[in-house]
Amino acid sequence: MADIRPSGYSKHRKPQTYSRRLGTRATPAQVLLSERVGGMLTLLVVIAVLPLLLTNNYQYDVVVNIGINAIVVVGLNLLIGYAGQISLGHAGFFALGAYASAILTTRYGLHGALALPLGALGVGLLAYVIARPILRLSGHYLAMATLGVGLIINIVISREAWLTGGPDGMYVPAIEVWGFELYGGPVWYWIVAAVLVLAVWLSLNLIDSPAGRALRALHGASVAAEVAGVDTTRYKVMVFVLSAVMASVAGSLAAHFSEFVTPDKASFFHSILFVTMVVFGGMASTFGALVGAAVLTLLPQLLADFASYEHMILGLIMMVVMIFMPKGLVPTLSGLARRRRARS
């Protein structure tokens, strides 16, 4: 069945040359403009240049928090944006990571660098156990179930004061490396930046791989994905666990950075904030997740001058963006740029 390409078709178009050019080999300019290479380079340049613009501790504080949120949102975007599953409970996993670091270091004397992976492992196992029953749900039902997960984690952290310090929160020691305490904005800037770059790299790798295509396929046409051999349940569980682990790692970093954890890290509002960052920046866009995290972490700080109007203005900006850019900031803007380039 070597050559059965319909005769007559090529008289109308030249599919061969067209596809060869676009399909297999890209020009250097295309590579540079691609999300993988171009986006990654941009991120590295921004990370390298940003410290030159930061003048005080407060600014470092905000930027480090952007990075921590971005790590969570990059993971959550894999779940929501690419695989099409919702979670309203990811702040719970974030908080569990933070408290795992807090408890393991203060109460059990573990090193922070050991507490972080242990916490991530525990959260991963918990997420796996939770995911199997609840990911059989979809839509509103999945939203409710994940909301419940977040609430339960929040309540447990608030109530079990003997372990967690209860509503007052608990102190977390700084990580010590070779007698040097990891303390302050400039140090944490580079730690968080390194983890963020790793998260972005893993995310970009995943979505452009057989496993990532399976995730996107179960979002786009679940039955067709099944028929193609994709075990949709397995992939949903997998991406849920992966995003929970990323939230846990970010939580551990946040705990050691701020040296204090409180139960409101697991609050419903915090979960919603993460989801909003995904949607605002742009679903199914890794760099959209970064932009969403950056804008929505930064905006409340910038609007602080407006005092009591702060939340109103924030809400208004979000409404306007979502009405005019329903796909989110980055996909809308990059689509616009692509169309402009195509026209010229």
Add this chain to the structure above:
Amino acid sequence: MSLLRVENLSIQFGGVRAIQDLDFTIDPGTVHSIIGPNGAGKTTLFNLITGVYRPTTGAIYLDDQPVTGRRPNELARMGMSRTFQNLQIMMNMTALENVMVGRHLHLNRNLLACLLRLPAITRGDRTARKRCIELMERVGLGGYINAEAGAMPYGALKRLEIARALAAEPTLLLLDEPAAGLNARETKEIDEVIVAVARAGVTVVLVEHDMKLVMGISDHILVLDYGRKLAEGTPEEVRNNPAVIAAYLGNV
């Protein structure tokens, strides 16, 4: 030995018996068509065979193994693939990526390897991309390689379904109205693809309303009416069957 055997198969939706007490076998390497008026249960039968629905009663055997109630992804592992009449295209992906999803089971999909983008992954993807582009050109989609699936016209999406199903290299391929909504020239092209696929040894099960296509390429035809078997046999036998003429072909 039969490739697919269906015994006493029935499914009920509420009070509606969409398929009733159906028995038939499909021999390997043949083109087997299922015809019948609208609502006869053809697509329901496809959904039963491919594991999308679970039968109320009855059994299905693939390669003499009982597969009743198995999920579609397990059946895909056994060499089954299909297309959908009401398109099931991943609109969030490009045309080429849709076809590459069809190769899922042939690719290394280890999560850690994918996350780290190990050389084996990129190498596998590069080969898969090449094969999928060839497949798309075979079904006449050479002009749509990097198109967003959401931006493609209906006729192209029908072929995309076929390319994705072929990418899996199935031994049993079920095509649900592949020519519906296509013009005469496009139908002829699809016809050629199906013949070539069958000639390569793939067993094809075809649901189709285009009688010229069905009569031309089928080895065996099963006629359904109200979920029951009305007739079965070679195209010649079916064409001359009075019950079929009365119920379906009518005044042809």
